[in-house]
Each structure stands twice: as C-alpha cells, then as structure tokens.
Amino acid sequence: MDHKSFIALLSDRLGMDVNEVSALTDTFTDILQKTMCNADAVVLTNFGTFEPRYRAERITVQPSTGRRLLVPPRVTAAFHPGTALRRKIRDMALSAMLKNSPEYIQGIDTKNGQ
Amino acid sequence: MDSKLTLLGLATRLAKESGQSKGFCENFLREFCNTLSLKIMEGEAVRVKHLGTFRAVPVQPRRSVDVSSGDNIEIAAHYKVSFTPAKDLARALNAPFSSFQTMPLPDDVPAESLGEAEPKGEPDAGQEADTDSHPDKTAVINTATPSDKPESSEAQSSKPKTKHRPACAPTTTVSGILDADPAPRATDTLHTDPGPKASGRGDFITGVIVGILACILTASIILLIECFFLIPPVQEHRHRIDLDKIDPSEHWDDLPAWRYPDRTYPDDPPSNKSNEEGDLPKTPSDTVAAAQDGAKDKEKVIMDTITLSRFLTTMAKDHYGNFNLWPYIYEENSAKLGHPDRIRPGTPVVIPPLSKYGVSADNPEDIKKAKTKGAAIYARYRR
Numbered sequence: 001m002d003h004k005s006f007i008a009l010l011s012d013r014l015g016m017d018v019n020e021v022s023a024l025t026d027t028f029t030d031i032l033q034k035t036m037c038n039a040d041a042v043v044l045t046n047f048g049t050f051e052p053r054y055r056a057e058r059i060t061v062q063p064s065t066g067r068r069l070l071v072p073p074r075v076t077a078a079f080h081p082g083t084a085l086r087r088k089i090r091d092m093a094l095s096a097m098l099k100n101s102p103e104y105i106q107g108i109d110t111k112n113g114q
Numbered sequence: 115m116d117s118k119l120t121l122l123g124l125a126t127r128l129a130k131e132s133g134q135s136k137g138f139c140e141n142f143l144r145e146f147c148n149t150l151s152l153k154i155m156e157g158e159a160v161r162v163k164h165l166g167t168f169r170a171v172p173v174q175p176r177r178s179v180d181v182s183s184g185d186n187i188e189i190a191a192h193y194k195v196s197f198t199p200a201k202d203l204a205r206a207l208n209a210p211f212s213s214f215q216t217m218p219l220p221d222d223v224p225a226e227s228l229g230e231a232e233p234k235g236e237p238d239a240g241q242e243a244d245t246d247s248h249p250d251k252t253a254v255i256n257t258a259t260p261s262d263k264p265e266s267s268e269a270q271s272s273k274p275k276t277k278h279r280p281a282c283a284p285t286t287t288v289s290g291i292l293d294a295d296p297a298p299r300a301t302d303t304l305h306t307d308p309g310p311k312a313s314g315r316g317d318f319i320t321g322v323i324v325g326i327l328a329c330i331l332t333a334s335i336i337l338l339i340e341c342f343f344l345i346p347p348v349q350e351h352r353h354r355i356d357l358d359k360i361d362p363s364e365h366w367d368d369l370p371a372w373r374y375p376d377r378t379y380p381d382d383p384p385s386n387k388s389n390e391e392g393d394l395p396k397t398p399s400d401t402v403a404a405a406q407d408g409a410k411d412k413e414k415v416i417m418d419t420i421t422l423s424r425f426l427t428t429m430a431k432d433h434y435g436n437f438n439l440w441p442y443i444y445e446e447n448s449a450k451l452g453h454p455d456r457i458r459p460g461t462p463v464v465i466p467p468l469s470k471y472g473v474s475a476d477n478p479e480d481i482k483k484a485k486t487k488g489a490a491i492y493a494r495y496r497r
Contacts, residue, residue, distance in 0.1 A: 001153055003162055010145065013149055021142075024128070031124060036203075045120070067219075070216065070217045072214030077204060077207050079166070081194075081195040085195065086194075089194070
C-alpha cells in the first residue's frame with residue numbers, strides 16, 4: 001500500500017478530507033524526524049517506538065574480493081513494535097498471512113513434523 | 115537528548131503546529147497507528163511518505179534454549195514487523211556522519227592494532243535470531259549451551275557474508291556500503307589509520323624543510339662564488355699588495371713611477387728623476403701633467419691601472435686629452451691585454467708617449483687613424 005492509498009484509507013476512517021489528513025501526516029512525520037534528530041525516541045502507545053540507533057564503526061569483509069572494509073559509524077532510524085502490535089501480528093494476522101506465505105506454511109509443517 | 119516523546123506530547127506538538135485541538139490530534143494519531151497496524155496485520159507493506167515502509171516479515175522456526183530452565187525449546191515460525199526508514203529520514207538522522215565513507219583497510223594492518231572494531235560485527239549476526247533486537251540476550255543464548263556450539267561457530271564463520279540483517283536496519287544502507295567505491299577520499303579523516311597518515315604529514319614537512327635549506331645553501335654558494343670570482347677586490351688594495359710582493363728592480367717597466375721615485379731607467383740618467391724636487395706625484399692626473407711637459411716626458415714611462423671606473427678611454431682622455439687615442443695604450447700593452455672591453459680590473463698598463471707613434475692629439479687625421487685602429491682591434495675579437 002502506497003502513501004496515497006494509506007492517506008485515503010485513513011481519511012475514510014477519520015471522516016476527514018484527504019488533503020487535511022495529508023497535511024496532518026506531513027506535520028506528524030516532520031515532528032517525528034525533528035525529535036529523532038535530537039536523539040529522542042517517540043513512543044506511540046499500542047503501536048511501537050521510533051528511536052535513533054547508533055551503529056558503531058566495524059570491519060567487514062567484502063565477499064567478492066575478500067578485502068577488509070572499515071564501515072563508518074552511522075545513525076539509523078529504528079522501529080521497535082510494541083507488545084500489543086507484536087501480539088496482534090502473531091495471533092490475528094495468521095489467517096491472512098497463511099494464504100500468501102509458503103515460508104510460513106513450510107515452517108508450520110516443519111514444526112508439526114517434529 | 116535520550117528522552118522519550120509520548121503520544122500525548124506528540125499530540126500537543128502536533129496541535130501546536132497544525133492549529134488543531136489537542137484531542138483531535140490525539141485521536142488522529144491513535145487512528146493513524148490503528149490503521150497502520152491493521153494494514154500490517156493484513157500482510158501488506160505500508161509506505162508512509164517521509165517516514166518509511168512497514169511490513170510483516172516471516173521468521174523461520176528455530177531452536178533455542180530456555181534461559182531459566184536450560185532446556186532446548188523450539189521457537190515457532192512467526193512474523194515480525196520490519197521497518198525501513200525513508201531516505202530523507204535516514205539522511206537527516208545520519209547527517210553528522212554523512213561525510214564518512216567506507217574505506218578499504220590495507221592488508222598489512224594487523225587485526226590486533228584495530229582494537230575492538232572487529233568483534234563488533236558479532237551482535238549483528240546474532241541479532242536476527244531474536245524477534246526483537248536484543249543482541250546481547252541472543253548472544254548469551256547462542257554461546258551458553260554446549261549443544262549449540264556448532265551453530266555458533268557456523269554463525270561466526272558466516273559472519274562476514276552478512277546474509278541476515280537486523281530487523282530494523284535499513285537494507286539499502288548496508289548494500290550501499292558494501293557496493294560503495296572503496297577509493298579513499300580527502301574528507302575521510304576518522305576512518306584512516308592515524309599512524310601512516312601522521313608519518314606521511316611528518317615526511318612532507320621534513321621534505322619541505324630540507325628543500326628550503328638546500329635552496330638557501332645553494333644560493334649561498336652561488337653568492338660566494340660570485341663574490342670571489344666575478345667581483346674584483348678594491349683596486350688600490352690589490353695594487354698595493356702586488357707592488358709589495360714584486361721585486362722593483364726586475365719590473366721597472368711595469369711599475370708606476372710615483373710608487374718608486376728613485377728608480378732608474380736604462381736610458382734615463384739619475385739626474386732626470388722626477389723625484390729630485392721631492393714632488394712625488396700622488397695621482398695619475400699628476401703624472402699626466404708631468405707627461406705633457408715636454409721632451410723630458412718622451413723618455414718617461416707612465417703607468418696606470420685599469421679599475422672598475424677607469425678604462426683605456428679614460429686613461430687616453432686623461433693622458434692625451436682625447437679618448438679616441440686609447441688604441442695606442444692598448445697596442446703598448448697588447449701582450450697582456452685581451453679584449454679591450456674585458457680587461458681585468460687591477461691590470462697595470464703602460465701609458466706610452468704619443469710621440470712614440472708620431473701622433474698628436476690635436477691632429478684630426480691622427481684621431482681618425484686612432485679610430486680606425488680601434489676598429490681593427492675590435493675586429494680581432496669579432497667572430
């Protein structure tokens with residue numbers, strides 16, 4: 001689902017105009033970005049936490065050439081799903097995912113076989 | 115810094131910036147999260163502009179160990195939420211480190227000298243084992259049980275392949291780093307080995323200093339050579355030294371008359387000495403006056419010396435009254451003179467009397483002959 005479809009769905013659920021919802025969403029993402037740039041986390045109850053995560057510098061080996069590379073440190077945006085969302089995904093979405101997920105089916109079969 | 119912005123705080127800020135009420139904004143945020151969760155649970159990947167993409171990712175079942183009991187357990191297959199941040203969000207967050215690039219390490223750098231940078235890849239390999247990013251806990255589980263030793267060693271051996279990635283790590287960033295151009299850049303100051311760089315800068319400074327010293331030394335040598343060979347010493351001093359060294363009795367013809375007033379010439383009787391009256395000529399001009407006096411001057415040898423400001427023409431002007439008569443002085447001393455314009459300063463020359471050549475300074479024909487003679491002298495040295 002792309003951004004436009006998501007905004008349309010959200011506007012339907014809120015009963016608001018699409019442009020108004022789009023403007024609110026942009027403001028929300030702008031606040032989120034500014035907050036995370038200040039190394040602060042944003043906690044959305046029953047959904048999850050957005051937080052900046054510092055990745056220290058490290059040494060990797062490029063598989064094709066075997067050369068060692070020094071990867072610089074970086075800050076990434078991480079999302080840690082809340083307990084409620086994790087539980088929902090584990091329990092409630094199984095039926096929908098089973099239809100389109102051969103990996104999950106294979107995993108279930110492996111578990112039952114043991 | 116390192117604080118948490120809750121939903122209420124976020125709603126307050128959103129209300130402040132959007133002009134809506136706080137309750138409205140809170141409801142909007144809750145509905146935003148609910149809609150997002152719903153679509154994620156339906157298995158769709160939801161992309162929110164300027165925020166990122168959320169999707170549910172399947173996780174294969176795997177074996178693990180119950181930390182409390184130590185029993186082997188089976189973690190069932192499940193789904194986890196994956197979040198890939200949008201490019202502008204990732205770029206804004208990584209702005210402080212945006213100038214750094216991935217650098218290839220030289221082969222001669224030992225792993226021990228790199229400190230703790232090498233083992234830091236360990237949590238990344240074990241991070242995907244847990245549903246949520248708890249690398250420390252996963253690492254403990256993998257290494258605590260002896261039955262899992264082959265798996266942990268296998269995980270270590272496959273660590274450089276970076277097959278699995280953390281749940282929340284941006285996938286494009288990792289692949290971009292591995293595919294990045296490993297050529298070093300000038301802005302990469304943090305990730306280069308400080309030792310070789312510092313020594314390289316030291317070598318550069320040393321080279322510059324040595325170069326400057328070499329230039330100064332060369333310039334000094336050239337200056338000394340120029341002083342000793344090209345610029346002659348003061349004429350009077352050198353002349354005096356030369357005259358002190360030589361035996362006057364053997365070089366009467368080359369010595370100035372004013373210096374040795376008591377000398378005698380082969381055809382000059384002692385009674386004709388110019389010093390009998392006690393008037394020793396002090397300068398060449400005095401000698402000129404004496405040379406123009408008459409018959410007595412015909413037999414007298416007059417000496418003069420080439421200096422930086424006294425040339426053959428100057429002597430001819432002083433002694434004969436016309437500078438065009440210099441060729442006669444030159445012919446008189448041609449044995450020791452070279453090019454008339456390149457006579458070494460300090461060279462003593464004999465000023466012959468004009469009567470010796472039958473020339474008069476007042477005769478225009480003689481002046482003309484002298485000019486012709488001068489041209490002939492120059493013609494000798496013309497190539």
